[in-house]
Amino acid sequence: MKDKWAWQSEKLQRWTQLVRWGHWGTPVLLMPTAGGDAEECERMRMTDALRPLIDAGRIKVYSFDSVAGRAWMTREGDPMHRAWLQNQFHQYVRHEVVPAIRRDCHDQPLGILVAGASIGAYNACAIVCRFPDTFTSAICMSGTYDLEPWLDGQFSLDFYYSSPLHFVPQLPEDEHLALLRRRFILMATGEGRWENPEQSWRMAHVLGSRGIPNRVDLWGVAYEHDWPTWHQMLPHYLDQLAESARIL
DSSP: OOEEEEEETTTTTTTEEEEEEEESEEEEEEEOTTTOOTTTTHHHHHHHHHHHHHHHSSSEEEEEEOOOHHHHHHOOSHHHHHHHHHHHHHHHIIIHHHHHHHHHHTTTOOOOOEEEEEEHHHHHHHHHOOOOOTTEEEEEEOOOOOOOGGGGGHHHHHHHOOOOOHHHGGGSHHHHHHHTTEEEEEEOOOOOOTTOOHHHHHHHHHHHHHOOOOOEEEOOOOOOHHHHHHHHHHHEEEEEEHTTGOOO
């Protein structure tokens, strides 16, 4: 069962699309990689890897266009523009994508689990840290968590607010942080070609220093920074976390 929606995004100031696979279960928002669109996960056979969980009604998978990721990859505008778009992308997820998912789930009070690979892992981690009122867990695979080298030295508040490596250490002791301490961020990474486990350990240290539950799983040198690795990781973790992630 597959459905599509498209609209002119107020936050992103362009047309975007949202696609859903499945009919029931925990809503899983799958962040695309940098160059991906809403149907990347289907073309790259991730939905095939998740088919047993989808067909069993344990999860519904949603995905959308990688607007900010494409901007970083193609160097759209200057770094200040790309940082603005990254911040707006997160606002778009919270204030446009989440309401669409809620409507599709008939406004059931379900928590949303978010997952992603590479820059999608960065976005998954950031979304939970920014909006723990909505997202319960993140499955971050082969993550790239430090985007500062892409700024060409042009640091901005938009970048700060969208980068968990930067804003999490400064979170005040308030209700937001208290709620975030009830969430869980899993960082899985291979140790083969193109992988950089140090990024996951760095992110874990920042989260742990603020008491935010997290874990780093190393999958070994046989696992590279590529879709075959993520095909094995994501079903494995969703099988463990899908039910618990439904509770806000």
